[in-house]
Amino acid sequence: MKKINVGMLGIGNIGTGTYRALEQNKETVESRTGLSIEIVKILNRHPEKDRGIDIPKEKYTADVSEILDDPSIDIIVELIGGIEPATEYMLRAMKNGKHVVTANKAAIAANGEELSRTAMENHVLFRFEASVAGGIPIINSITQALTVNQFDEVTGILNGTTNYILTAMTEFGRDYKDVLKDAQAKGFAEADPTADVEGLDAGNKLSILTSLVFGMKVLPEEIPTNGISSITKEDIGFAKDFGYKIKLLGSAKQDGKEIACSVEPALVPNDHPLASVENEFNAVFLTGNAVDKLMFYGRGAGPLPTGSAVMGDVIEVSRSIAKGAAFDEVPLLRYDADLTFIGEGTSSYYIRLDASDIPGVLSAVADSFAEQGISIKTVLQRANSDSSQDAVPLIFIVHKTDRNMLNLALESIKKISAVREIKNVLRVLDEEA
Amino acid sequence: MKKINVGMLGIGNIGTGTYRALEQNKETVESRTGLSIEIVKILNRHPEKDRGIDIPKEKYTADVSEILDDPSIDIIVELIGGIEPATEYMLRAMKNGKHVVTANKAAIAANGEELSRTAMENHVLFRFEASVAGGIPIINSITQALTVNQFDEVTGILNGTTNYILTAMTEFGRDYKDVLKDAQAKGFAEADPTADVEGLDAGNKLSILTSLVFGMKVLPEEIPTNGISSITKEDIGFAKDFGYKIKLLGSAKQDGKEIACSVEPALVPNDHPLASVENEFNAVFLTGNAVDKLMFYGRGAGPLPTGSAVMGDVIEVSRSIAKGAAFDEVPLLRYDADLTFIGEGTSSYYIRLDASDIPGVLSAVADSFAEQGISIKTVLQRANSDSSQDAVPLIFIVHKTDRNMLNLALESIKKISAVREIKNVLRVLDEEA
Numbered sequence: 001m002k003k004i005n006v007g008m009l010g011i012g013n014i015g016t017g018t019y020r021a022l023e024q025n026k027e028t029v030e031s032r033t034g035l036s037i038e039i040v041k042i043l044n045r046h047p048e049k050d051r052g053i054d055i056p057k058e059k060y061t062a063d064v065s066e067i068l069d070d071p072s073i074d075i076i077v078e079l080i081g082g083i084e085p086a087t088e089y090m091l092r093a094m095k096n097g098k099h100v101v102t103a104n105k106a107a108i109a110a111n112g113e114e115l116s117r118t119a120m121e122n123h124v125l126f127r128f129e130a131s132v133a134g135g136i137p138i139i140n141s142i143t144q145a146l147t148v149n150q151f152d153e154v155t156g157i158l159n160g161t162t163n164y165i166l167t168a169m170t171e172f173g174r175d176y177k178d179v180l181k182d183a184q185a186k187g188f189a190e191a192d193p194t195a196d197v198e199g200l201d202a203g204n205k206l207s208i209l210t211s212l213v214f215g216m217k218v219l220p221e222e223i224p225t226n227g228i229s230s231i232t233k234e235d236i237g238f239a240k241d242f243g244y245k246i247k248l249l250g251s252a253k254q255d256g257k258e259i260a261c262s263v264e265p266a267l268v269p270n271d272h273p274l275a276s277v278e279n280e281f282n283a284v285f286l287t288g289n290a291v292d293k294l295m296f297y298g299r300g301a302g303p304l305p306t307g308s309a310v311m312g313d314v315i316e317v318s319r320s321i322a323k324g325a326a327f328d329e330v331p332l333l334r335y336d337a338d339l340t341f342i343g344e345g346t347s348s349y350y351i352r353l354d355a356s357d358i359p360g361v362l363s364a365v366a367d368s369f370a371e372q373g374i375s376i377k378t379v380l381q382r383a384n385s386d387s388s389q390d391a392v393p394l395i396f397i398v399h400k401t402d403r404n405m406l407n408l409a410l411e412s413i414k415k416i417s418a419v420r421e422i423k424n425v426l427r428v429l430d431e432e433a
Numbered sequence: 434m435k436k437i438n439v440g441m442l443g444i445g446n447i448g449t450g451t452y453r454a455l456e457q458n459k460e461t462v463e464s465r466t467g468l469s470i471e472i473v474k475i476l477n478r479h480p481e482k483d484r485g486i487d488i489p490k491e492k493y494t495a496d497v498s499e500i501l502d503d504p505s506i507d508i509i510v511e512l513i514g515g516i517e518p519a520t521e522y523m524l525r526a527m528k529n530g531k532h533v534v535t536a537n538k539a540a541i542a543a544n545g546e547e548l549s550r551t552a553m554e555n556h557v558l559f560r561f562e563a564s565v566a567g568g569i570p571i572i573n574s575i576t577q578a579l580t581v582n583q584f585d586e587v588t589g590i591l592n593g594t595t596n597y598i599l600t601a602m603t604e605f606g607r608d609y610k611d612v613l614k615d616a617q618a619k620g621f622a623e624a625d626p627t628a629d630v631e632g633l634d635a636g637n638k639l640s641i642l643t644s645l646v647f648g649m650k651v652l653p654e655e656i657p658t659n660g661i662s663s664i665t666k667e668d669i670g671f672a673k674d675f676g677y678k679i680k681l682l683g684s685a686k687q688d689g690k691e692i693a694c695s696v697e698p699a700l701v702p703n704d705h706p707l708a709s710v711e712n713e714f715n716a717v718f719l720t721g722n723a724v725d726k727l728m729f730y731g732r733g734a735g736p737l738p739t740g741s742a743v744m745g746d747v748i749e750v751s752r753s754i755a756k757g758a759a760f761d762e763v764p765l766l767r768y769d770a771d772l773t774f775i776g777e778g779t780s781s782y783y784i785r786l787d788a789s790d791i792p793g794v795l796s797a798v799a800d801s802f803a804e805q806g807i808s809i810k811t812v813l814q815r816a817n818s819d820s821s822q823d824a825v826p827l828i829f830i831v832h833k834t835d836r837n838m839l840n841l842a843l844e845s846i847k848k849i850s851a852v853r854e855i856k857n858v859l860r861v862l863d864e865e866a
Contacts, residue, residue, distance in 0.1 A: 137578030145570030325758030
């Protein structure tokens with residue numbers, strides 16, 4: 001049986017998950033591939049630390065060169081995370097003729113073009129299924145089974161922490177801060193939750209998807225990004241009244257020669273498949289001109305699910321090595337499309353105001369929308385149960401409009417004296433056709 | 434640019450969809466693969482028939498040998514359907530050194546072992562993504578990205594016609610026969626709907642999945658199969674009261690060394706991802722020991738979605754040809770697992786009775802379950818609104834039990850004089866953990 005040697009950089013959560021996924025299923029992998037795949041060396045700068053996994057000590061090295069420069073190693077699995085030194089290590093491995101598998105979304109979002117080009121120049125494979133939506137085989141599907149399709153849209157729930165928080169807020173009518181504290185206590189959110197709750201993690205993943213689906217380079221820092229910290233239980237309650245759930249969506253859409261991208265909380269209609277994705281689960285919804293609507297649902301994080309995706313790539317590369325075909329004719333990541341990035345694009349929106357409970361305020365607000373050519377789909381004005389306050393909530397859902405037109409309307413709405421405050425503005429996902 | 438020549442057998446719905454999917458996206462395919470893929474010959478025994486698609490007449494032939502024996506053709510796409518002569522044509526193509534792509538579930542379910550062996554012997558590729566769940570890339574995902582996993586379960590909504598009918602019955606509280614007539618009028622169900630509504634179509638697909646996921650040969654005719662024609666609006670209503678939707682599920686599960694399979698309508702808990710799959714959509718849910726839960730959702734039929742899957746395979750084979758690696762080391766379809774097929778296996782069940790409205794009937798039925806060691810999870814006895822009848826519905830959901838034990842209990846329940854009729858017995862899908 002042909003043997004494939006793997007060198008692994010990093011043995012944190014995903015590293016232990018990858019090691020475990022292979023160890024638990026060694027016989028299965030051998031019978032399905034006819035290959036003996038072994039993780040032979042592991043970069044571990046803290047070998048004294050207990051990882052809760054039984055790995056022979058002689059596999060560990062603290063010197064990355066012992067892996068990157070070892071001619072017996074066929075595939076490097078990069079699981080250090082962060083942009084550097086991960087990118088440097090991957091490039092060096094490729095130049096040494098090694099295939100590279102990674103779960104590193106930040107490094108690909110920042111340096112995908114260089115990594116991809118270097119892999120092509122050195123006739124090695126570069127794979128990264130685990131970098132988007134964990135165990136869900138979305139990248140494989142887009143780049144293989146769905147290759148014939150031109151895609152219109154890719155929209156995903158790409159971050160498990162925020163979906164867990166929004167689900168708990170929705171189910172129990174609780175406030176954001178309470179739920180976040182709970183999630184931190186349970187280990188679903190990190191002590192510094194910024195990357196998750198402000199949408200930065202989802203932005204890295206959306207940047208990768210945009211390259212795969214549209215062949216377009218959009219850096220994470222270019223993507224209009226809003227996190228979930230502004231979402232209140234009131235927003236969730238009003239969304240529910242209108243038949244929606246609030247989800248943090250990463251979305252990229254093509255319209256003619258234009259690409260619009262955003263990461264932001266949005267109202268998802270209850271009958272859309274994304275609305276039923278709860279708790280820490282992720283999902284990617286896409287539409288292609290042959291396959292029509294598709295959704296992939298599963299665990300977007302966690303050691304074993306992510307390890308499953310890493311091992312899927314390692315197995316693909318190993319099979320290609322065995323066949324003498326471990327090179328790509330065309331890279332998976334593409335940045336050459338003749339398209340223009342236009343920011344957030346058009347959308348339907350939800351707008352929540354607090355207004356004085358006096359006659360005329362509704363018509364004044366409606367006038368401000370009309371002046372920008374924005375038509376109102378639904379409006380809800382609710383009497384305030386607390387009679388000591390004279391402010392009442394006023395909720396609008398408006399039909400598709402450009403965000404700039406909406407901003408002009410909001411400027412004019414702010415000037416209406418009876419309008420106390422614009423409490424929130426959220427995207428509304430298109431209804432299913 | 435390297436050219437790949439494809440010969441297509443059959444130009445019905447899927448054939449036209451495949452041709453159209455490629456024609457619409459020719460440039461996209463070329464830029465993503467670096468290959469020029471062309472459908473050069475098409476077996477069409479009725480060239481006079483208008484297919485609603487513009488295909489140059491010179492591509493048509495009524496003689497299958499002109500395709501199977503043409504040395505310039507690299508890949509045969511078999512879209513005739515049915516077991517024969519499709520199997521014979523595919524075997525002949527393989528023996529002629531041609532790679533074979535098919536959407537033919539019946540031929541694979543019946544002859545997968547011979548087709549798979551012949552492909553291996555002739556060092557050609559055999560691919561069949563479109564045979565299960567149309568455009569959904571489930572076979573690719575199972576055999577590539579998810580290879581490291583040992584699977585516990587695969588459960589799917591594998592037939593669009595029945596899901597459309599059950600959805601309409603649920604939404605509008607209508608009877609099976611009414612909805613079926615409507616579906617036939619709209620073209621969602623065939624004039625003879627047997628293969629769909631009696632679960633035979635789903636059985637073929639489940640047979641293929643069982644080979645891919647467990648390496649186990651279970652022929653469609655061995656799978657315990659029940660269709661949806663026994664489902665009434667009453668069943669759907671009671672299921673709803675208990676928090677379930679009724680779906681036709683094809684399911685295969687491994688427990689130790691045993692494999693259980695069935696195709697039957699089942700109660701799916703509302704919070705299970707399969708419950709939100711509506712109308713003509715399909716979905717496949719599976720659990721693996723690394724990836725955990727996954728679900729794939731999309732169109733299980735239709736010319737273009739199925740054409741998307743066929744072209745996905747054609748592109749994979751074409752890329753492999755271009756790399757000189759168009760062979761498998763290990764076949765995708767496996768029939769060599771050391772497992773025993775045990776039929777339907779254990780499940781939780783829903784039982785609906787009509788009983789006389791007299792004291793003691795509930796305890797008599799409960800006793801019959803208890804005698805077989807079956808414990809009751811929930812029971813509903815509802816007063817009859819129609820006072821002219823003294824029969825009342827009595828609904829039980831029982832905890833996991835062997836179907837044989839349940840049958841013994843049902844025999845004894847039938848003998849209770851106050852029990853008028855056992856109206857229906859349906860599987861209940863496990864609650865989410």
